[in-house]
Amino acid sequence: MVPGGQGPADSQTFQSTISRFACRIICQRNPPYSARIYAAGFDSSKNIFLGVSSESNELVDGSLIDLCGATLLWRTAEGLAHTPTVKHLEALRQELNAGRPQCPVGFNTLAFPSLRRKDVLDEKQPWAYMRCGHVHGYHSWGGRRDPEVEAECQERECPMCRARGPYVPLWLGCEAAFYVDAEPPTHAFAPCGHVCSEKTTAYWSQILLPHGTHAFHAACPFCIQPLNGDAGCVRLIFQSPLD
Secondary structure: OEHHHOOOOOOOOOEOOOOOOOEEEEEOOOOOOOEEEEEOEEEOOOOEEOOOOOOOOEEOOOEEEEEOOEEEEEOOHHHHOOOOOHHHHHHHHHHHHHOOOEOOOOOOEOOOOOHHHOOOOOOOOOEEEOOOOEEEOOOOOOOOOOHHHHOOOOEEEOOOOOOEEEEEEOEEOOOHHHOOOOOOOOEEEOOOOEEEOHHHHHHHHHOOEEEOOOEEEOEOOOOOOEOOOOOOEEEOEOEOOOO
16 A cells, blocks of 8 residues: 555565455444555565554555556545535536637637547647647647647647647546546646646646556556656646637
């Protein structure tokens, strides 16, 4: 178990991950409703170990459980009370679209697709430069003309500020349990382009997720793509019709 996802970055560990079929979680039926995980793993000498006396097996909100490459996120009822519901995420999406953001190059109105149509590129899809955060519609300024090629993080120069970096479509993160608050989606993970609240991007940019059996790295919780740069996220800059 990695409480809160903390761990040394890119450092080798001496224990392997445990089998995904070899753990049990027991929850109390009465207050304080604590939950504990019980599991055994094998060390570098292939001997079974249960964990030293300084470690706790009690799950807390935000605990990450690495089961042989499958990482589980544990959320408590109290923690989930601060996250948005799917209905609230849809309301946030509609609020973003109601602002009628425009592409500063093509001057066409942009719109985030419905949560049901995630990962399906739309002609009104917002795109953004991950170095500076300027939001556009898809255009061929200074690069290729094929959206499928651009989706592979082709570097492009932003026509607004000349910053160079990945130019990717934006997707509203639709898994509510990954949010840490219910604030409006104003930031995006870099370089994948998943959009959520500022506090959510700041939180996951500092959490080190298990990477294989020997290292940890920060990644987008919605797609597990490793984050770029020091911050791992960017503030999005929309242009409204009044700008």
